[in-house]
Amino acid sequence: xxxxxxxxxxxxxxxxxxxxxxxxxxxxxxxxxxxxxxxxxxxxxxxxxxxxxxxxxxxxxxxxxxxxxxxxxxxxxxxxxxxxxxxxxxxxxxxxxxxxxxxxxxxxxx
Ligand code: 5GP
Ligand code: ZN
Numbered sequence: 001x002x003x004x005x006x007x008x009x010x011x012x013x014x015x016x017x018x019x020x021x022x023x024x025x026x027x028x029x030x031x032x033x034x035x036x037x038x039x040x041x042x043x044x045x046x047x048x049x050x051x052x053x054x055x056x057x058x059x060x061x062x063x064x065x066x067x068x069x070x071x072x073x074x075x076x077x078x079x080x081x082x083x084x085x086x087x088x089x090x091x092x093x094x095x096x097x098x099x100x101x102x103x104x105x106x107x108x109x110x
Contacts, residue, residue, distance in 0.1 A: 002047045007099035011045050020075075025061065026068055037107030038076045038083070042068050048100040051089045065102045078106035 002008050009015040011027055020040065021028040031039040044061045048054045054062060066085070073079040083106030088094035 002099070005047060005097075005099050007041075007043050007097055007101065008047055011043065021068070021072065025064060028068070028072055031103070035103075036105045038078050038105065040072055040076070040104040042072065042102040042104060044100060049098050050095060050100060051087050054100065069102060069104050072104055073106065076104075076107065081109050082106060 006015065010017045010029065017029045019027050019029055024045070026042060026044055028040055028042050031041050042065050044065065046058070046061060048058060048061070069085055070079070073083050083104055086103040086105065087100070088096075088103070
């Protein structure tokens with residue numbers, strides 16, 4: 001938990017958000033400003049600042065994000081039509097929330 005981190009607050013339910021999925025390690029919710037009909041944020045509960053900051057011991061979290069992405073794509077019905085998975089890394093890479101998250105974007109066509 002990082003005190004002024006929005007995604008930590010969402011994970012701790014200090015800021016309301018509807019979770020499409022939750023387990024001990026991850027939450028999934030919709031992006032507030034979707035770039036496509038389906039735009040999910042897959043977020044580890046552990047506060048990791050960016051792709052630059054994850055430690056080797058966090059490898060299971062990173063690979064877990066991709067397993068989760070496959071499942072969420074299926075659940076959202078975009079697995080066959082196709083989707084994008086995206087990490088924005090640091091300011092120049094478009095990162096604005098400094099709590100690591102994977103964007104799942106798709107649903108342009110069914
Ligand atoms: P980044 O640019 O850091 O990779 O992505 C952050 C994403 O979080 C943006 O796409 C932005 O629309 C989304 N976002 C920012 N604030 C909120 C919020 O309060 N709730 C939700 N659901 N998404 C948010
Ligand atoms: Zn955080």
